[in-house]
Amino acid sequence: MLITLNGDARDCAPGTSVSALLDDAGYAGKRVAVEVNLEIVPRSAHATHLLAEGDRVEIVHAIGGG
Amino acid sequence: MNHFAPAADDLLTVAGRTFHSRLLTGTGKYKDFDETRRATEAAGAQIVTLAIRRVNIGQDASQPNLLDALPPDRFTLLPNTAGCYTADDAVRTCRLARELLDGHNLVKLEVLGDERTLYPDVVQTLAAAEKLVADGFDVMVYTSDDPILARRLEEIGCAAIMPLAAPIGSGLGIQNRYNLLEIVENAKVPVIVDAGVGTASDASIAMELGCDGVLMNTAIAGAKDPVLMAHAMKLAVEAGRAAFRAGRIPRKRFASASSPVDGLVG
Numbered sequence: 520m521l522i523t524l525n526g527d528a529r530d531c532a533p534g535t536s537v538s539a540l541l542d543d544a545g546y547a548g549k550r551v552a553v554e555v556n557l558e559i560v561p562r563s564a565h566a567t568h569l570l571a572e573g574d575r576v577e578i579v580h581a582i583g584g585g
Numbered sequence: 586m587n588h589f590a591p592a593a594d595d596l597l598t599v600a601g602r603t604f605h606s607r608l609l610t611g612t613g614k615y616k617d618f619d620e621t622r623r624a625t626e627a628a629g630a631q632i633v634t635l636a637i638r639r640v641n642i643g644q645d646a647s648q649p650n651l652l653d654a655l656p657p658d659r660f661t662l663l664p665n666t667a668g669c670y671t672a673d674d675a676v677r678t679c680r681l682a683r684e685l686l687d688g689h690n691l692v693k694l695e696v697l698g699d700e701r702t703l704y705p706d707v708v709q710t711l712a713a714a715e716k717l718v719a720d721g722f723d724v725m726v727y728t729s730d731d732p733i734l735a736r737r738l739e740e741i742g743c744a745a746i747m748p749l750a751a752p753i754g755s756g757l758g759i760q761n762r763y764n765l766l767e768i769v770e771n772a773k774v775p776v777i778v779d780a781g782v783g784t785a786s787d788a789s790i791a792m793e794l795g796c797d798g799v800l801m802n803t804a805i806a807g808a809k810d811p812v813l814m815a816h817a818m819k820l821a822v823e824a825g826r827a828a829f830r831a832g833r834i835p836r837k838r839f840a841s842a843s844s845p846v847d848g849l850v851g
Contacts, residue, residue, distance in 0.1 A: 525639040545646030552637075552685035557677065559684045577639060579681050581651050583621060584636025584667050585611025585753070585780075585802025 520572040533572075537565040540576065551580050592823065595830065597798055599632075599775055600691060600723035600744035602661060606631045607792070608822040609663070609777065611802025615811065618654035624805055625655060627815035634663045634693055634800070637682050662686060663725065665693040670706065672696060672713035679717055692717065693747070693779075693800075695727035703753040703780075707734050711741065718742040727779050730764040736771060745774055747800060750791060751781025754803040758787035762794055769795040785814075785821035792825025793833070 520533050524544070531540060537560050541547050553560045554577040560568045570576065596603040610630040615621040625633055633655055640646070655662070664682035666675040679692045696713055698706035705728050717724045718741055725745040726738050735746045748768055751757035758781065759765065769776045775797035782788050782801045791799050799822055808814035 581635045583612035
């Protein structure tokens with residue numbers, strides 16, 4: 520199924536959890552925050568929140584800024 | 586050895602959190618995280634801003650992280666909404682920051698109007714401030730140096746008012762000290778000059794006006810020697826604060842001799 524990850528189309532298996540997506544993208548255990556369709560998915564729900572076709576996912580982190 | 590420590594009990598309080606340092610620093614534009622850390626330490630900053638951005642999918646995720654250089658247990662992190670042009674984007678960014686930082690609810694709100702001036706869009710800023718305060722955030726808000734707007738933002742419940750001295754990154758220094766003075770005299774929450782400082786004397790002037798702190802990034806990170814400039818800014822903020830507390834002499838038009846006029850020889 521297709522989702523949009525940080526603005527780009529990405530193919531992932533049906534039933535993929537947020538945790539699995541983070542793992543796949545190399546961000547498992549990293550300091551990131553995740554939003555799906557404009558709603559925050561808390562860290563505690565990463566394992567149980569399953570992605571669906573067309574979901575718009577954002578993974579963000581902290582960088583230098585003023 | 587000089588044991589005079591005038592600032593020991595002179596604390597900055599923002600939303601119930603207290604700080605010895607009145608110099609807040611940004612973490613952008615440094616050449617690497619090591620320079621960021623050294624400059625931040627030279628500035629003596631306790632509150633540091635950071636930005637929230639998408640991770641680069643496909644790039645090496647094991648790159649060093651800003652939060653390793655500036656660990657949240659040593660610094661009070663102040664995520665900003667830099668780059669947001671609408672209230673909705675700013676609110677969204679703050680919610681992501683709160684999740685990223687395990688519920689930390691102190692944020693720097695800035696909603697920009699256009700890319701040329703980076704001036705705040707005050708209509709969007711007011712709207713975002715209302716939503717964020719209602720959502721339980723402690724909001725330190727970047728704004729123009731308009732005293733009426735500052736009052737409105739305080740009424741909404743912002744934790745600190747942060748008027749610009751001059752456009753972001755311009756280094757032009759304090760452009761309207763009378764507006765800043767008006768904001769300072771009316772505010773019951775801390776007033777922190779945010780943006781526009783170019784060199785140490787600018788920071789001192791802000792503090793001499795009675796501002797509670799100064800927030801800067803480019804003035805330090807863009808200097809030839811950022812760590813040395815960070816040190817200069819620390820001294821400037823401390824000097825300006827001490828001068829404000831000491832109470833300056835009034836300006837007089839004519840001279841007033843420092844040495845006694847009685848007992849002159851001859």
